[in-house]
Amino acid sequence: xxxxxxxxxxxxxxxxxxxxxxxxxxxxxLLAACGDAKTSSGPGTTDKNQxxxxxxxxxxxxxxxxxxxxxxxxxxxxxxxxxxLKYPASPVATVTGVPGKGGSYTTMTPLWGSIPSSKGNTYxxxxxxxxxxxxxxxxxxxxxxxxxxxxxxxxxxxxDWLMIPSWNxxxxxxxxxxxxFADLGPYLSGDAIKAxxxxxxxxxxxxxxxxxxxxxxxLPTYYSAASAGGAIFYxxxxxxxxxxDANSIKTPADLEGIAKQLTDPxxxxxxxxxxxxxxxxxxxxxxxxxxxxxxxxxxxVNRYEMPEYLEALNWFAKQAKAGYVHPDALAGKKEEGxxxxxxxxxxxxxxxxxxxxxSDAESGKAANPSYEKQAFKLxxxxxxxxxxxxxxxxxYSFLNGKLSADQIKEVLSIANYLAAPYGSTEWLxxxxxxxxxxxxxxxxxxKLTEKGxxxxxxxxxxxxxxxxxxxxxxxYEQVAKDYAAWEADMVKHAVKPAFYGMNIxxxxxxxxxxxxxxxxxxxxxxxRKPISAFTDALQTWKSSGGEELRKFYExxxxxxxxxx
Numbered sequence: 001x002x003x004x005x006x007x008x009x010x011x012x013x014x015x016x017x018x019x020x021x022x023x024x025x026x027x028x029x030l031l032a033a034c035g036d037a038k039t040s041s042g043p044g045t046t047d048k049n050q051x052x053x054x055x056x057x058x059x060x061x062x063x064x065x066x067x068x069x070x071x072x073x074x075x076x077x078x079x080x081x082x083x084x085l086k087y088p089a090s091p092v093a094t095v096t097g098v099p100g101k102g103g104s105y106t107t108m109t110p111l112w113g114s115i116p117s118s119k120g121n122t123y124x125x126x127x128x129x130x131x132x133x134x135x136x137x138x139x140x141x142x143x144x145x146x147x148x149x150x151x152x153x154x155x156x157x158x159x160d161w162l163m164i165p166s167w168n169x170x171x172x173x174x175x176x177x178x179x180x181f182a183d184l185g186p187y188l189s190g191d192a193i194k195a196x197x198x199x200x201x202x203x204x205x206x207x208x209x210x211x212x213x214x215x216x217x218x219l220p221t222y223y224s225a226a227s228a229g230g231a232i233f234y235x236x237x238x239x240x241x242x243x244x245d246a247n248s249i250k251t252p253a254d255l256e257g258i259a260k261q262l263t264d265p266x267x268x269x270x271x272x273x274x275x276x277x278x279x280x281x282x283x284x285x286x287x288x289x290x291x292x293x294x295x296x297x298x299x300x301v302n303r304y305e306m307p308e309y310l311e312a313l314n315w316f317a318k319q320a321k322a323g324y325v326h327p328d329a330l331a332g333k334k335e336e337g338x339x340x341x342x343x344x345x346x347x348x349x350x351x352x353x354x355x356x357x358x359s360d361a362e363s364g365k366a367a368n369p370s371y372e373k374q375a376f377k378l379x380x381x382x383x384x385x386x387x388x389x390x391x392x393x394x395x396y397s398f399l400n401g402k403l404s405a406d407q408i409k410e411v412l413s414i415a416n417y418l419a420a421p422y423g424s425t426e427w428l429x430x431x432x433x434x435x436x437x438x439x440x441x442x443x444x445x446x447k448l449t450e451k452g453x454x455x456x457x458x459x460x461x462x463x464x465x466x467x468x469x470x471x472x473x474x475x476y477e478q479v480a481k482d483y484a485a486w487e488a489d490m491v492k493h494a495v496k497p498a499f500y501g502m503n504i505x506x507x508x509x510x511x512x513x514x515x516x517x518x519x520x521x522x523x524x525x526x527x528r529k530p531i532s533a534f535t536d537a538l539q540t541w542k543s544s545g546g547e548e549l550r551k552f553y554e555x556x557x558x559x560x561x562x563x564x
Contacts, residue, residue, distance in 0.1 A: 048560075054185055054216050055208060056193035061201040063092045065423045067469065069484045074491025078389065083470045083484045084422065085477050086444030091425045094198055099413035100133030106159040107135055108152075109397075109462035110142035110168075116455050123433035123455045130429050131414050135161070137459045146171060153177050158400050161411065163221060163462040166289060166394040173508040178212045181398040182408055185216040196416035198466060205392035209503050218396030219415055219464040227353070227390040228490060229287045230278040231375040234348045235341070237368075238262070238269075246374065252282055252315050252381055255348070259324040262347045270326040271347055273337050276316045276525050278350025281387050282379045283312040286497060289394060291514070292553050293498040294562055300498075300553045302546065304517050304538055311381065313534065316525040330526045342367035356483045358473020373479075375486050378493055387490055388497040397463045415464045422468050430460050443474040500563040504556060506549065513545045 067082030074080065116139075118124055124137055138159065140148050146168045152158050153172055158180060164172075186192070188207075193200045202220060210218030239246055244258055255271075262271035280287030285308040295301050303309050319325050326346050328336060340346040342364040356373065364371035378385035399411055420426030428446060432439040438452035448456055470487075472480045520537040523529040 050214050051208065051211065054189050054211055054214070055204055056188045056202075056216075057191050057200060058202075058204050059194060059197065059200040061094070061198070061421045061467075063094050063421050063424055069470075069481065072488035072491065074488075075494045076496055078491050078494040080484065080487040080491045081470050083472070083480050085472055085480070087428070087441070087446060088423050089444075091423060091428060093426070094420045094424045095417050095426055098130070098132035099410075099417045100131045101410050102133060103407060103410050104134040105136065105161055105407075105411060106138060107161040107163075107459075107463065108138045108140055108159045109163040109459050110145045110165065111139035111457055111459065112142040113457075115139050115141075116457050121455045123438050123452065123457075126434040126438070127429060127460055130426070131417055133410065133414055135414070135460070137457075139457060139459050153180065156180075160400045160403060160407075161397060161463060162400070163395065163397040166391075166396075169505070170511045171508075175212060175505040176508075178217050178398070180401050181217045182401045182403055183215045183217065184219070184399070184408070184412070187408060187412055189216060196412055196419075198416045198419040198421065199412070199464070201421065201467065202419065203392070203467070205501060208501060209391055209393040210396050211503060212505065218398055220393040221395045221397055221462050221465045223393030223395075223465065228387050228487070228494075229281055229390055230350055230352050231356070231486070231490075232275060232278055232282075232348065232350055232379065233341070233356070233373055233375050235344060236372040236374040237370040238344060238347050246376060249376055250379055251383065252279070252379065255379070256315070256319065256324075259319060259322070263324050265323070268345055269347065270329075270345065271324040272319055272329070273326055273340060273346040273349040274329040274334070275348060275350035276312065276521075279312050279316070281385075283308045283315075283381050284386065285309040285312065287388065289391065290388065290497045290499060292550075294557065300550055300557055302550070304521075304534075304541065308381075310531065310534070313521060313525050314531065317527050317531075320525065320527040332522070338363070339367070341373075342371060344368055344371075353483070353487070356479065356486075357471055358476030358479050361476045361479050362473065374482060377486070377489055385493045386495050387493050388495055389500065391501060391503075395462070418460055419464050419466045421466045427466070432456065445472055445474045447474050496563065498562045499553075499556070502556070502560065502563045504553075507552060510545050510549050510552075513541065513549065517541055 065084060065088065068085040069083035071079040071082050116123075118137060124135075128134055145165070149164065149168055150171060152162075162181075188196070188199065199219075202223070206220035206223035207216070209223070210216055210220055212218075234246060236246065242261060244261065249255060249258065259271040263269065277287065280303075285303045285306050286293045287303075291303050292300055293303070293306075295306075316325075320330055326340055328340065329346065337346070337349065338360075341349045344367075353375075356375065360373060361371065364373060378387055380386065399408055403411070417426055418430055420430065428435070428439075432446045432448065433452060433456055435441070435446075437449065438456055439446045439448050441447075470480045470484055516537060520529065520534050524531055524534045
C-alpha cells in the first residue's frame with residue numbers, strides 16, 4: 001500500500017517486492033512478541049502483561065476525511081481500505097511550527113531502483129527545510145540490502161536512523177542486534193505518545209510488531225494492520241478478446257482449463273508467469289512470512305511438510321511441462337516479469353496488491369493501449385476461499401542507541417511530521433516535495449513533474465509511515481475503484497494465520513535452513529527435477545534443524561498461543 005503512486009520505477013518495484021496490500025483492522029488483541037531462543041528469557045520474552053505496559057496509546061487523528069469509497073467490513077474484524085478520489089483542495093496542517101531544532105542525522109533506507117543524487121535535490125532540500133533538520137538521506141540498493149546491513153552491525157557503523165525490512169533480519173541475529181538501538185518506550189509507551197499526535201494515530205497492531213525483548217525499539221513503516229498475501233492478476237482485455245469469463249474461474253483446475261486457449265507461442269503469448277508464490281491462498285499453505293502453521297491435531301508443521309504444498313508444486317510443474325508458462329519465467333528472469341505482463345506475453349501473473357495502481361496502468365498502456373489489469377476473485381482448490389492476512393508491519397526503522405535523550409526527542413518530533421496523515425499539508429511535502437517544482441496538482445491529485453520523477457524517491461516514508469488510503473493517480477481513478485471493489489470482496493474471506501501478529505525471531509543458527517528448500521521448490525515447479533528431489537530435500541531439512549526449529553515454535557505456541 002504505497003501512498004506514492006507516481007511514475008518512478010523504484011516505487012513500482014518496491015510494491016512488487018513487498019507484496020503490500022491495504023487493509024485496516026478493527027482493534028488488535030495483545031499478542032506475544034518473541035525473542036531469540038538464546039536470550040536469557042528464552043522464546044517469548046514479551047508476554048501480554050508486558051505488552052500492555054509497553055504499547056503506545058492509540059488516539060485517532062482529528063484530521064480524518066470522509067472517503068469517496070468507505071471501508072467495507074469483512075471477516076475476523078478486518079475492513080477494506082477507503083478511497084479518496086481527490087486530494088483536499090485546502091489541506092489541513094497537523095504540525096505547529098518546525099519540529100526540528102537544527103540537528104543533523106544520517107539515515108539509511110532501502111531503495112528498489114535508481115538512487116537519486118542528493119546534491120541539488122530540491123525534494124530533499126524542501127522536506128529538510130520543513131523538518132528544521134538535516135536528514136542526510138542515504139538510500140541503499142534494496143536488492144542487496146541483506147548484504148549491506150551485516151557489515152554495519154559488525155563494525156558498529158550504524159547510521160543515526162536505519163530502516164530494516166523483516167526479511168533482512170535473519171542473518172543479523174536480530175534479537176541480539178536490536179539492542180544496539182534506542183529503547184523508545186520511555187518516550188512513546190502509554191500516554192507518552194500523545195506528545196506526538198500523528199504517531200499516536202498509528203494503530204496498536206503496527207506498534208506491537210515493533211517490540212523485541214520486552215522493549216519498543218521500532219517505528220513502523222508501510223504497515224496496514226494487515227494485508228493480503230498478493231493476488232492472481234489477469235489481462236482483462238485479452239480475456240474479452242478471447243471470450244473468457246473471468247468470473248467462471250474459481251479453482252486451479254479452472255485456470256488449467258483456459259491455459260491452452262491462452263497460450264499461443266507463435267503469437268508470443270503464454271498463459272502464466274511464475275505465479276507459484278501467489279498460489280498459497282489457493283492451496284491453503286502458509287505463504288511468507290508465516291512458514292509455520294498448526295494442523296488439525298494441534299501439531300506445529302512447516303509448509304514444506306503439508307500435502308497442500310506438494311499439490312501446489314505438482315500443479316505448477318504440470319503447467320510448466322505443458323508449455324503454458326513463459327520460457328523466461330522458467331529461466332528465472334523475474335525482473336522482466338512486469339514487462340511481459342504489460343506487453344501481453346504473460347496473460348496471468350501474481351503480484352502484491354500494492355502493485356495494482358495507476359502507475360501500473362500507465363506503464364501497461366504504454367506497452368499496449370488496450371491494457372487492462374484485473375484480479376481474480378479468490379480462488380480455492382477446495383472450493384473454500386480464504387486469504388491469510390500478513391502482519392501489521394514487516395518493516396521498521398530504528399534510532400541508534402548512541403543518540404542522546406534530546407536527540408531522540410528531536411528525531412521523534414521529526415517522525416511525528418513524517419507521520420502526518422493523508423489529506424494534510426505535511427503529507428504532500430513528505431511525499432511530493434515542492435509544488436510547481438517537484439509536483440503539480442492534476443485533476444485534483446498530486447503528480448510528479450519530470451524533475452520530481454528524477455529526484456523524489458521513497459526515502460522519508462521508510463522512516464515512518466502514516467495510515468494511508470488506496471492511492472489515486474490522475475487519470476486512473478478507475479484503477480483505484482477496481483482495486484477497492486476487489487478488496488471489499490476479498491476481505492470477506494480474511495483469516496488470521498497461525499502466529500498472526502507475533503513478532504517471532506528465529507534462532508540465528510537456523511538462518512540458512514530455508515534457502516535449500518526454496519531452491520529445490522523452484523527446480524521442481526519449473527520441471528527441472530522430479531518431486532522426489534523435494535521429498536529428499538525435506539528429509540535433509542528435518543535432520544539439519546527443521547525438527548529443532550519445530551520445537552522452538554511448539555514452545556512459543558505452548559507459552560503464548562498462536563495469535564489467532
